[in-house]
Amino acid sequence: MKLIYFQFFLIFFISSICAQDYSPLTIKDTLKIDANSVIRDKNVVITIDAIDKMSIDFTKIITVFNSEGLKQVGAYVYYDDVSKVKDLNLYVYDLIGEEKERFKKRDFIDQSAVSGGTLYSDSRVYHMDYKPKSYPVTLKFEYTLTTSNTAFIRPFYPVGRYYQSVENSSFKIINNTSIKLRSKNQNFENFNIKQKSDFHFIAENIPAVKKESYSPSLENFVPSVKFALNKFNLEGVQGEAHNWKEFGQWQYENFLKGYDELPANLISEIENLTQDADTNREKAELIYQFMQDNSRYISVQLGIGGWRPMPAEDVYDKKYGDCKALTNYTKAMLKSVGIESKYCVVYAGSEKRDIDPDFFSMQGNHVILKVLDDDEDYWLECTSQTQPFGFLGTFTDNRKVLAIDENGGEIIETPKYVNSQNLQKSIAQINFSQLDMHTEIKIESYGTQYNRKPALERLSPKYVREFYKEYWSNLNRLSINSYHFENDKKEIKFTQSINLIAQNFLQKLGNDIILTANPFNQNTPSIKTYNERTNPFQLMRGYKDVDQYEFLLGDYKVGYLPENVTIDSKFGKYELHFSLQDENKLIVNRNLEVYKNNYEKEEYEDFVNFLNEISRNDQSKLILN
Known part of the structure; x- marks a missing residue:
């Protein structure tokens, strides 16, 4: 004491x-x-x-x-x-x-x-x-x-x-x-x-x-x-505004007006490039591809140049520009063939952030372009040399932005990629040699599930194989025999076709053989639990996975076919269905859709239970004999 x-x-x-x-x-x-x-x-x-x-x-x-x-x-x-x-x-x-x-x-x-x-x-x-x-x-x-x-x-x-x-x-x-x-x-x-x-x-x-x-x-x-x-x-440019329209007008008059002039030879080149195009969209696609092929992104943050783009003719001459310059350059080329567009200021990043519609001020950290068309408007990310036409991805999707033109400023929204738009479809044909699994699998990705997949094209074969071994880490002694990628920028679809072998995929248990029903897309979340959660939670975009596995069993027979599973929740829907087309062909269909939404902290435990229940079913086994 x-x-x-x-x-x-x-x-x-x-x-x-x-x-x-x-x-x-x-x-x-x-x-x-x-x-x-x-x-x-x-x-x-x-x-x-x-x-x-x-x-x-x-x-x-x-x-x-x-x-x-x-x-x-x-x-x-x-x-x-x-x-x-x-x-x-x-x-x-x-x-x-x-x-x-x-x-x-x-x-x-x-x-x-x-x-x-x-x-x-x-x-x-x-x-x-x-x-x-x-x-x-x-x-x-x-x-x-x-x-x-x-x-x-x-x-x-x-x-x-x-x-x-x-x-x-x-x-x-x-x-x-x-x-x-x-x-x-x-x-x-x-x-x-x-x-x-x-x-x-x-x-x-x-x-x-x-x-x-x-x-x-x-x-x-x-x-x-x-x-x-x-x-x-x-930076020495004074302004006055009382709303977003006036604020955008000030930016247009001081930062954009007169900076969209193009040299005569470029105008002629663009006219020749687009002369056989039948629609404004076809023209815009050709111009966007021309910009991607003939310029590169580099940042400029010098004085007022941090806010005012380089003149469009300078971008053409130097073949580079920052987000402001490349966006303004693309806008100018579209204008030369009669296509209108809007220069849009946005908060870019993987976490969604809006320009505040109720408080006009200098906001944003990036610029993108909205192309106006009678049938459908399109959005362009002008700093990427590989991005598909009309696809923003997770960097600038689903957020409020400031659109600027000669009429001033207005707050508009970028496209949303939600739920089933973010689709991944897998189809696999699987057969067995002893205990080893031989598979041809095709995976198609859309929306935000497309977003990072094209990066695979730029990897060396060594790193591609390492990627798949990590991605399918549940498969023992995995060998990638061959693979092929197809990046369909028109449809914004990325397809992976992989031929692989997983040794000892089937497991012996006494006289029985154990088959894992979902070998390729197991949901195994390492989600944290809390005795008392403090913050609300958010499912930012949602997604959908559709998987079909066709098992050719050869001499094996299914000893017991599990019951079909359906889980319907406020957070999403999960289905796992089993069927035998004949005694040697087992079809497993798996569908999972997770819904975009904001939730209260009190609902988090239910969300954890939803994910854990999916994970348990993704580990489903069948007995073969």
Whole structure:
């Protein structure tokens, strides 16, 4: 008991002499649960003094518990020709909150903020990769940034990462101009957020958010506040807007208008290329293929060039461009033969993110093209040299985008690939030599199941065989005798035809032989379970698998035919049916469709049970004799 009292007294004594709140000893236990780091105090003050004058004073004190938490420090700041950084410091504090190290601006690494795939850029970053000798450790990161760009005002995101709790986070904007400043907040209801005034927010004592299977994007359910001015400046180009239409008009007039001029020889070339085409779609397909064959993607992020595309004639001359330039170039070529299209700004990425239709501001990170046709509109990804005409894939599907033309801007949606559109069909003919399985299997993929399959064409035979051995890891001693791929870009269908042998596929059990009914498409999810799930969950796109296996049994006979299985759930439908066409031919049909939807956290256990039941049936065995 004396030892316990002494330890309690020691902790209390140390905590009482700690420098402010810098010691890990003062952190509440509730903020340590599931946390790799804790934001002790984050303070952001943005001051707007003119349409082209803004400053950001930033301070963050963070306690790091482990190496994963060190990745959450975020000791970096971006700058460019119109954004300057001063008062850049990093302080390191020990267990009782005493300062042990200090780094100034000259100690930070100063380097380009973009990868080697970028041809031109003036974007740079100061960053500090501090490695502590032990944990926990507390860091204080601070800087002041001044900029003339007011088209972007950073949002308030108090919960910016999984596994990071928040002790205190304050965000304030001081608007010293007469320009209207707008804001939009969301997801406050489940978090401790206080709004002190119109543009002053404080978050306190927010526990760490765990990353859970099938969770939506973090930003979809954590608190945030967006801000924007009705009059703004971007790289010396000033604008004013009161809605998306006006905002798109400003972008068209300043970034796109006049940048679609083509040289006369290219116009003649395009006319000759399309002269035998009967429809606008056929013309558009030829132009898209011409663009893919005669240009390549390279990033340009230089000043206003980060927002304004290269002139179309420069793309033709140089044979390269970024997403803006290649999209604008394709748009110009289509226009030369009378086909209209819209330049569309989008948030690209595997996780779906929308341009906010209710809050106009500079948004998006990519540009794609919508081609207008009387019969059907088409979407083009202009940065890919291999993408099929009219196919976006998971990079930009099913999200709201800003479409821009001479009439201004409007929010529209990209195509959805949902449920049965994302189809994979497998047909296999299987026979046996002793215990070995000999198979000819054909797999056709559509929609998002097509998305990554064409990459197989670009692999060497060695890596193709390694891919299949991993893909069908349930098959022992697998040998790929031959394979053939067919990429039908017209139908957006990828076909794999594989001839293979799996040794000892049949298993002996006494006098019986055991046959696995589904050798090639077993659903074996390693899905996590939770005693108490925190987040809602999402099935983002859905898909459908249709499999048919024809077993030629030879001298074997089916001893017992299992009952057919049907599972009908809010999450999807599963069917596994068995039939004997004669005593030597067994047909197994398997259908699985998983539905796109958003679900409440309380439904997650039912979803796990649905997947586990499918997995059990996918392991179904038959007895042969």
